[in-house]
Amino acid sequence: MAASLLLNRVSRSVSLQRVGGALGFSSLDAQIHGGRISGTLFRERSLATLAEGGASCFDEMVSANQRKYYLLGGKGGVGKTSCAASLAVKFASHGHPTIVVSTDPAHSLSDSFSQDLSGGVLKPVQGVDSPLLALEITPEKMKEEIKSQAGDKSVKNMMDSMGLGMFAGELGDLNLEDMLNAASPGIDEIAAISKVLQFVESPEYSRFTRIVFDTAPTGHTLRLLSLPDFYDSSISKITKLKKKITAAASAFTSVFGKKKEIQEQGPSNELDQLKERMEKVRNVFRDVDTTEFVIVTIPTVMAINESSRLHASLRKENVPVHRLIVNQLLPHSESDCKFCSVRRKEQTRVLGLIQKDTELSGLKLVQSPLLDAEIRGVPALKFMGTCSYFFLESYHTKEGCTTA
Numbered sequence: 001m002a003a004s005l006l007l008n009r010v011s012r013s014v015s016l017q018r019v020g021g022a023l024g025f026s027s028l029d030a031q032i033h034g035g036r037i038s039g040t041l042f043r044e045r046s047l048a049t050l051a052e053g054g055a056s057c058f059d060e061m062v063s064a065n066q067r068k069y070y071l072l073g074g075k076g077g078v079g080k081t082s083c084a085a086s087l088a089v090k091f092a093s094h095g096h097p098t099i100v101v102s103t104d105p106a107h108s109l110s111d112s113f114s115q116d117l118s119g120g121v122l123k124p125v126q127g128v129d130s131p132l133l134a135l136e137i138t139p140e141k142m143k144e145e146i147k148s149q150a151g152d153k154s155v156k157n158m159m160d161s162m163g164l165g166m167f168a169g170e171l172g173d174l175n176l177e178d179m180l181n182a183a184s185p186g187i188d189e190i191a192a193i194s195k196v197l198q199f200v201e202s203p204e205y206s207r208f209t210r211i212v213f214d215t216a217p218t219g220h221t222l223r224l225l226s227l228p229d230f231y232d233s234s235i236s237k238i239t240k241l242k243k244k245i246t247a248a249a250s251a252f253t254s255v256f257g258k259k260k261e262i263q264e265q266g267p268s269n270e271l272d273q274l275k276e277r278m279e280k281v282r283n284v285f286r287d288v289d290t291t292e293f294v295i296v297t298i299p300t301v302m303a304i305n306e307s308s309r310l311h312a313s314l315r316k317e318n319v320p321v322h323r324l325i326v327n328q329l330l331p332h333s334e335s336d337c338k339f340c341s342v343r344r345k346e347q348t349r350v351l352g353l354i355q356k357d358t359e360l361s362g363l364k365l366v367q368s369p370l371l372d373a374e375i376r377g378v379p380a381l382k383f384m385g386t387c388s389y390f391f392l393e394s395y396h397t398k399e400g401c402t403t404a
């Protein structure tokens with residue numbers, strides 16, 4: 001019952017042409033490569049009504065000028081990039097200078113915006129009124145930067161600097177590079193977030209009030225979220241080890257009367273800095289006031305099950321989650337073919353599962369319809385944002401669904 005009411009809500013949508021005109025992109029058809037997105041799929045609905053519905057939905061995300069981080073994640077191929085790009089365009093259109101960052105090594109921001117955003121540097125997105133910058137993190141470039149910042153911090157050098165070079169032969173192969181590579185591919189992502197923190201901390205980027213992350217599929221994302229803890233404890237262990245070695249070295253030099261000074265500076269500072277950055281990343285992920293992880297899914301049992309597991313993991317990690325975007329919902333049609341009718345039944349069943357799922361049922365449901373063309377380019381992303389986020393508030397409780 002609740003699920004079918006949800007679907008009815010999806011059907012209350014708008015004519016593409018009217019929305020296109022209102023958003024100021026009359027040539028939308030041409031720009032999204034292939035005719036109408038939804039003229040045949042959606043029932044007509046007045047823009048006035050849309051505006052009312054839209055006002056309640058997006059206010060919460062767009063309100064407040066303090067900086068907010070939105071991380072969009074979920075199973076592969078469910079529409080994370082499309083939703084992240086669409087949300088970023090929407091923030092920018094509401095006057096928020098925004099940065100959208102892809103931490104997925106298989107980038108598709110450039111494809112989604114239909115612009116070249118590659119190269120591992122922040123690039124302005126064309127066609128949006130407020131500043132919108134996009135960054136496709138290039139893992140190799142990131143690693144190079146970290147390495148060049150850290151310099152050649154091999155364990156041998158570290159021990160040399162401590163006056164223990166004679167023992168270094170045993171350990172000389174260990175270096176920061178190995179440490180960075182050890183947790184690969186997760187380090188790619190943590191390095192990415194760390195890089196973004198650098199960007200947002202510098203005064204040059206302080207005016208950006210919304211940072212949207214398009215994350216890699218679930219497994220990578222979970223690694224990303226747990227890595228700061230992992231590094232924190234690893235770095236602490238290394239620091240403790242270094243202290244022990246320093247103490248042993250002091251004892252050694254006092255016994256044998258060697259005068260050489262034991263230098264405490266250098267590598268330890270590097271590690272402390274790395275630890276500090278990891279802590280910052282971890283804190284950003286868990287800050288309920290500034291951060292929200294938005295799970296993106298599609299109406300299939302496999303995707304819902306994975307979303308449920310993802311939410312359980314995020315909950316354990318204390319990462320704030322409030323919303324679930326159900327993307328690619330088959331919109332209402334007066335005359336379903338057999339195929340559509342079977343899919344629709346299955347979709348209704350799956351939406352019912354969300355309502356019963358202990359992990360997912362408490363989340364606000366954001367519905368995003370399946371459009372009849374690929375979502376590419378700013379106008380199409382604007383359109384997706386328009387038909388995805390209204391009714392947001394209406395759906396966020398079970399009561400909201402059953403009494404609607």
Ligand SMILES: Nc1ncnc2c1ncn2[C@@H]1O[C@H](COP(=O)(O)OP(=O)(O)OP(=O)(O)O)[C@@H](O)[C@H]1O
Pocket residue numbers: 075076077078079080081082083104106108216217327328329368369370371372373374375376
């Ligand atoms: N609501 C929708 N209607 C129609 N097409 C969609 C919709 N959402 C996404 N798509 C299309 O589905 C494809 C995959 O979308 P997208 O790249 O956003 O998914 P993803 O989850 O980021 O994928 P990956 O896991 O590979 O990074 C794209 O071609 C996109 O245009």
